Amino acid sequence: MQKSLYITSNGRLRRHENTLYFEMGAEKKAIDIENVEQIHIFGEVDLNTKALNYISQYGIVLHFYNYYGFYAGSFLPRKKNVSGDVVVRQALHYLDREKRLFLAYCFVESAVYHMMRNLRERKEAEAYLIAIEDEWEKGRFNISSISELMGLEGRIRNIYYQSFNQFLPEDFSMEKREKRPPTNPINALISFGNSLIYSHTLSQIYQTQLDPSISFLHEPSEKRFSLSLDISEIFKPLIVDTVIFKLLNNHQLELEHFDEDLNYCYLNQEGKKIFLKEFQSKLETTVRHRQLNRNVSYKGFIRLECYKLIKHFIGDQVYSPLKAWW
Amino acid sequence: MENSQEFQDLKFQAIKINYLYVCKRKLWLFSKNITFENKSDKVLLGRLLHEYSYPKEKSKEILIDNIITIDIMSDGSIREVKYSSKMKEADIMQVMYYLYYLKQKGVQKQGIINYPKEKRKEVLKLTPEYEEKVKQALKEIEEITTKSIPPPAQKQKICKSCAYFEFCWG
Ligand code: SF4
Numbered sequence: 451m452q453k454s455l456y457i458t459s460n461g462r463l464r465r466h467e468n469t470l471y472f473e474m475g476a477e478k479k480a481i482d483i484e485n486v487e488q489i490h491i492f493g494e495v496d497l498n499t500k501a502l503n504y505i506s507q508y509g510i511v512l513h514f515y516n517y518y519g520f521y522a523g524s525f526l527p528r529k530k531n532v533s534g535d536v537v538v539r540q541a542l543h544y545l546d547r548e549k550r551l552f553l554a555y556c557f558v559e560s561a562v563y564h565m566m567r568n569l570r571e572r573k574e575a576e577a578y579l580i581a582i583e584d585e586w587e588k589g590r591f592n593i594s595s596i597s598e599l600m601g602l603e604g605r606i607r608n609i610y611y612q613s614f615n616q617f618l619p620e621d622f623s624m625e626k627r628e629k630r631p632p633t634n635p636i637n638a639l640i641s642f643g644n645s646l647i648y649s650h651t652l653s654q655i656y657q658t659q660l661d662p663s664i665s666f667l668h669e670p671s672e673k674r675f676s677l678s679l680d681i682s683e684i685f686k687p688l689i690v691d692t693v694i695f696k697l698l699n700n701h702q703l704e705l706e707h708f709d710e711d712l713n714y715c716y717l718n719q720e721g722k723k724i725f726l727k728e729f730q731s732k733l734e735t736t737v738r739h740r741q742l743n744r745n746v747s748y749k750g751f752i753r754l755e756c757y758k759l760i761k762h763f764i765g766d767q768v769y770s771p772l773k774a775w776w
Numbered sequence: 777m778e779n780s781q782e783f784q785d786l787k788f789q790a791i792k793i794n795y796l797y798v799c800k801r802k803l804w805l806f807s808k809n810i811t812f813e814n815k816s817d818k819v820l821l822g823r824l825l826h827e828y829s830y831p832k833e834k835s836k837e838i839l840i841d842n843i844i845t846i847d848i849m850s851d852g853s854i855r856e857v858k859y860s861s862k863m864k865e866a867d868i869m870q871v872m873y874y875l876y877y878l879k880q881k882g883v884q885k886q887g888i889i890n891y892p893k894e895k896r897k898e899v900l901k902l903t904p905e906y907e908e909k910v911k912q913a914l915k916e917i918e919e920i921t922t923k924s925i926p927p928p929a930q931k932q933k934i935c936k937s938c939a940y941f942e943f944c945w946g
Contacts (some may be wrong), residue, residue: 531809531812532809535809659809741946742945746946757942760943761943
């Protein structure tokens with residue numbers, strides 16, 4: 451499997467002859483560039499065009515995060531897998547109201563499915579699960595616009611996040627979900643995890659012929675790579691939330707792993723490391739795929755979602771979003 | 777054959793002929809640039825184009841898909857090196873296409889398939905029947921690749937080792 455590399459320390463990425471190194475003072479680590487697919491940079495890292503050009507030759511994507519661990523931006527090398535045909539058809543699905551709504555609905559449907567899946571085994575959250583089911587069954591058939599769909603999704607997400615208080619340690623209770631800025635630990639975790647899933651999804655989209663800026667649930671104008679936001683909806687509950695539950699319920703993350711300043715609550719360096727490790731091992735966890743009769747990692751499932759979208763756009767197979775069956 | 781663009785077209789056309797016999801869906805996807813080549817494919821293509829761009833003076837040896845060597849200048853033939861004598865129609869047709877292509881350029885050649893393991897070789901000639909078959913194949917490629925949707929996936933033995941496996945079946 452092509453690797454994701456996370457750099458949490460400060461230092462310099464440097465190309466020396468045909469090797470890429472990460473240097474921290476006198477310490478120097480060679481990076482196995484052939485097997486790297488993406489590099490996530492959390493620390494304060496210097497790099498020059500010589501290093502960047504070298505990294506691009508290998509089609510490696512760089513994702514940058516700010517001091518608080520929130521996504522800042524990506525460096526995507528010139529794309530090799532370009533198909534004008536696919537992009538034109540992708541755009542047609544955006545322009546056609548019905549077609550767009552269909553895809554937007556699919557993303558929400560899968561997201562809701564995975565939220566319910568997360569609550570299903572938890573006795574403490576039963577009332578919330580029922581509330582979500584009610585809301586969903588009531589609302590899903592009366593949607594005629596993207597904004598109605600967004601509204602329904604928002605209501606469900608509220609109930610979902612409230613339920614966290616029932617089964618997470620008390621230190622991590624949440625009044626409400628707040629995005630910018632997160633001022634308590636649980637919100638900080640969700641934001642951090644969502645940043646990660648966004649950039650990982652972008653990396654997968656980048657490997658395919660999809661255009662990351664043409665989206666369906668989110669407005670293409672909302673963010674530069676809004677298709678990544680769309681697909682992330684599916685994987686936020688499936689990957690990010692389960693990682694958070696595990697880390698908190700096993701007390702691997704405690705309050706000491708968070709720092710606060712005037713406006714923000716965020717993971718400190720140690721906290722980020724713990725989170726990234728668990729997150730990465732989740733991405734690499736495999737599940738037997740029934741059709742493929744092969745093991746597919748969680749990361750692989752993100753890629754498969756991209757493939758399914760391409761098949762939908764080229765008129766091959768109607769898109770049916772992932773609903774984890776295991 | 778003097779510029780690399782032409783060579784690239786030649787190569788892509790030959791790949792299409794091969795895919796026509798291997799899997800029509802693969803042909804359609806490839807023709808729309810929906811490809812999932814792995815890194816070694818890319819390296820190979822790069823080397824190919826490089827070699828073609830800087831031809832040696834007398835002989836041009838061009839390695840295609842790791843199995844076919846066109847050795848045009850030295851002894852006037854197209855070679856294919858195969859590791860087993862189980863000749864597949866797809867491979868033969870690919871060579872026939874090169875022969876046909878060269879004939880259009882006014883060059884008559886023959887194809888040689890070498891079996892280094894078995895220490896023997898076979899000579900392929902572009903017969904009128906094969907020429908007809910190549911023309912038919914080119915027509916069929918045109919028909920398939922201008923369709924607006926791809927032929928549906930059909931499970932066959934080669935799917936397992938095909939670069940599109942996860943795309944088609946995932
Ligand atoms: S996986 Fe099978 S059906 Fe799909 S392109 Fe390859 S050979 Fe054809």
